[in-house]
Amino acid sequence: MGDGPRGIQVFQDHFVASTSGSPPSQTSSVTDLRSHSHTWARIRLKSAASMLNLFNLKGVSWRLGGNDQEKVVLSAVEVASLRSEIANLEERESHFKAQLEHIDEILRSARLSGYLFIRTRWAALPGEPLPIDDAEVDDWLPRFIVLHGSCxxxxxxxxxxxxxxxxxxxxxxxxGPLPCLTREDEEIRYCFYILTRQGLRYECSSTSKMQVDSWLAALKIDCKLTSDSEDLNDPVKA
Structure with missing residues (x-):
């Protein structure tokens, strides 16, 4: 003390770290802190593994590196698996793109398109008995119908x-039109048919009368057909 400038007292070794051991309470705190740090690291590791499973990266392992930092460790087999998965995703993307382009082309160029309920029947050949009345048979299937060009x-x-x-x-x-169908849930479907020279009869139905009328009008024009049939509006139970 007294080695400094006049009026300032200097205490030698005042900030030198103590050479004695840490108090038991401080040592216990450090140990608890390290234990908590390792526990938190394990929790984060489990969380990362869960996210990995969420993204379907199978077989990828996580390990703790220096300073408790997580890192992905990949083997050659795992790298090859990831590359294969990426290639599959790219292939699916190309397929979806082709589907979108196809439906876009249909919507832009088709004369008429839309979903209808369809079922098929064959006309009886000469000498065959008449078909059994199957009006109550529910074999209608939804199909996407496109009127485009000559088909x-x-x-x-x-x-x-x-x-x-x-x-x-x-x-x-x-x-031509067919009688309307009334479903068990009281839903009414408007119907029409398309008959080919081979004897195949497409029966079509929709809940929209406007849609059915549009199809009938377009088909009669494109097929150069005329029909004297009147609309059959009496619902029939199906």
């Missing part, structure tokens, strides 16, 4: 790239 195309769903079936307009010999 009618039937798709399972709108995004299918290839039709399930098709019929040339030149093979259509008759179109």
């Amino acid at each position: 009618i195309y039937l798709y399972m769903i709108a995004t299918d790239l290839s039709p399930q079936d098709s019929t040339l307009l030149s093979d259509v010999v008759e179109v």
Whole structure:
């Protein structure tokens, strides 16, 4: 003390760290802190593993590196698996893009398109008994129908790239309305049919009368058909 400038007292070794051991309470605190840190690291590791499973990255392992930092450790097999998964995702993306382009082309160029309920029946050949009345048979299936160019195309769903079936307009010999159907839930469907020269009869229905009228009008024009049939508006139980 007294080595400093006049008026200032200097205490030698005042800030030197104590050479004695840490108090028991301080040592216990440090131990608890480290234990808590490791526990928190394990919790974060489990959380990261859960997120990994969420994104379907199977087989990827997480480990703790220096300073309790998590890192992904990949083997050659795991890298190959990830590359394969990325390739599959790219392939699916290309497929979805093709579907979107296809449906966009249909909507832009088709004369008429939309979902209808469809069922098929065959006309009786000469000498065969008349078909059994199956009006109560519920075998209607939703199909995406497209009137485009010289054909009618039937798709399972709108995004299918290839039709399930098709019929040339030149093979259509008759179109006309059918009696309405009343479903068990009291829903009314408006119906019409398309008959081909091969004897195949497409029966179509929709809950929208406007949609059915549009199809009948378009088919009669494109198939160059005339019909004297009147609308059959009496609902029939189905």
